Amino acid sequence: MAFGSIRKRCGLTPDNVLMCHIKTRFALMLTMTLALSTIAYVYFSLKPVMHHHTKFNVVNHTQSYTEGLSDKNFVWKIMQTPRALKKLTASISTKPISVLQYVAHPSNYHFIMDEPDKCKQSPFLVLMVPVAPNEVAARNAIRSTWGNESTVQGKAVITLFLVGLTGGSDSEKAQQQLEEESRQHRDLLQSNFVDSYFNLTIKTMVIMDWLATRCPQATFSMKVDSDMFLNLENLMTLLLAPNTPRQNYITGFLMWDRPVNRNKKSKYYVSEELYPEPKYPTYVMGIGYVFSNDLPKKIVEASKDLKPFNMEDAFVGVCLKRLGIKPSRAPDPSQFRTFMKDSKSHDLSKVITTIARSPKQIIEFWQNVTKISP
Ligand SMILES: *[C@@H]1O[C@H](CO)[C@@H](O)[C@H](O)[C@H]1NC(C)=O
Ligand SMILES: *[C@@H]1O[C@H](CO)[C@@H](O)[C@H](O)[C@H]1NC(C)=O
Numbered sequence: 278m279a280f281g282s283i284r285k286r287c288g289l290t291p292d293n294v295l296m297c298h299i300k301t302r303f304a305l306m307l308t309m310t311l312a313l314s315t316i317a318y319v320y321f322s323l324k325p326v327m328h329h330h331t332k333f334n335v336v337n338h339t340q341s342y343t344e345g346l347s348d349k350n351f352v353w354k355i356m357q358t359p360r361a362l363k364k365l366t367a368s369i370s371t372k373p374i375s376v377l378q379y380v381a382h383p384s385n386y387h388f389i390m391d392e393p394d395k396c397k398q399s400p401f402l403v404l405m406v407p408v409a410p411n412e413v414a415a416r417n418a419i420r421s422t423w424g425n426e427s428t429v430q431g432k433a434v435i436t437l438f439l440v441g442l443t444g445g446s447d448s449e450k451a452q453q454q455l456e457e458e459s460r461q462h463r464d465l466l467q468s469n470f471v472d473s474y475f476n477l478t479i480k481t482m483v484i485m486d487w488l489a490t491r492c493p494q495a496t497f498s499m500k501v502d503s504d505m506f507l508n509l510e511n512l513m514t515l516l517l518a519p520n521t522p523r524q525n526y527i528t529g530f531l532m533w534d535r536p537v538n539r540n541k542k543s544k545y546y547v548s549e550e551l552y553p554e555p556k557y558p559t560y561v562m563g564i565g566y567v568f569s570n571d572l573p574k575k576i577v578e579a580s581k582d583l584k585p586f587n588m589e590d591a592f593v594g595v596c597l598k599r600l601g602i603k604p605s606r607a608p609d610p611s612q613f614r615t616f617m618k619d620s621k622s623h624d625l626s627k628v629i630t631t632i633a634r635s636p637k638q639i640i641e642f643w644q645n646v647t648k649i650s651p
């Protein structure tokens with residue numbers, strides 16, 4: 278409120294102006310007090326959410342375990358039922374930030390198994406493999422092939438597996454086996470979300486969180502599925518090429534102009550409530566995407582303001598769009614394969630990724646490329 282306008286309203290006699298000034302000041306003070314208390318109210322009603330965020334870095338395992346599980350369980354259930362979702366959104370619409378938006382945010386979860394020192398030697402490339410807790414065969418196949426490489430073209434590479442909670446009736450026994458496996462290989466990370474196909478977005482965001490908090494010094498990272506064959510030599514050649522950017526860079530098998538699946542029976546179904554647009558922004562297919570390691574932190578940040586949905590790769594695409602970052606076309610896009618029609622060793626020596634049909638096939642592909650006779 279400018280004082281010129283006060284004069285206009287108050288008239289021109291000095292007495293009038295003085296009285297009116299006092300009145301106006303009083304009104305101003307009142308308005309400011311009101312505004313301040315509104316800000317304080319908003320701040321304190323948000324505080325629980327903020328509190329979660331601070332836990333992000335300072336994890337107190339004993340304390341946050343049950344807490345994290347119980348309330349996220351509730352939120353996630355609600356997310357899955359559109360009607361309940363609408364109801365909840367309506368009931369909390371007075372609050373500026375919907376609690377729903379935090380469900381996939383990694384600050385909601387914490388690591389039960391961690392390898393915080395893995396990055397001490399500043400690896401050039403970190404391979405992060407989301408995998409189900411019971412998929413030991415896949416992990417072992419990777420450990421004996423591309424996951425066993427510690428240097429490629431003179432650059433340090435590390436491979437880590439990320440699992441969620443073991444489920445089912447044998448969950449305790451499965452957990453013990455995992456811990457044994459972890460002691461043996463020191464390459465397992467476990468977070469406290471329920472491991473399921475529907476929760477892959479959480480898994481990816483937890484991977485991003487680990488990279489951002491435990492390994493910011495790496496140059497590149499890759500999220501690569503456990504059924505993938507990876508030709509590390511070719512990947513390294515791409516990453517070391519002088520025109521491969523080391524910031525805001527992500528590449529792989531690009532998905533352009535993909536319509537959102539609205540068929541409720543499909544496992545790729547995403548409701549309009551969670552993602553209203555008819556098409557996804559350009560994203561990189563989840564089987565294997567490689568990115569400059571500045572991105573994990575940025576993606577985690579961007580995800581805070583977005584409604585998560587179950588297509589992890591498309592969700593990363595939505596985060597990237599929010600950041601104004603476009604996935605890059607690989608210099609030779611045919612190197613990022615899904616399936617290979619004709620898996621001759623000749624082709625395998627040129628690809629970067631291709632899907633293997635079994636852990637055994639990962640080993641076969643590796644042997645063909647490294648020319649080791651089986
Ligand atoms: C973690 O939380 C537990 C239980 O609240 C508490 O006893 C312990 O002192 C905390 N540890 C740290 C490092 O804050
Ligand atoms: C990894 O490679 C080393 C030699 O470089 C070998 O001794 C070891 O057995 C390999 N690990 C696995 C799990 O195959």
Ligand SMILES: *[C@@H]1O[C@H](CO)[C@@H](O)[C@H](O)[C@H]1NC(C)=O
Pocket residue numbers: 346349350351353469470471472473475476479
């Ligand atoms: C996803 O993870 C959350 C948190 O652990 C859990 O409550 C929920 O049941 C999981 N959803 C599915 C479909 O497994």
Ligand SMILES: *[C@@H]1O[C@H](CO)[C@@H](O)[C@H](O)[C@H]1NC(C)=O
Pocket residue numbers: 620621622625641642645
């Ligand atoms: C690997 O090489 C062997 C012999 O060179 C060949 O018989 C086999 O078909 C190859 N397998 C794949 C999956 O390329």
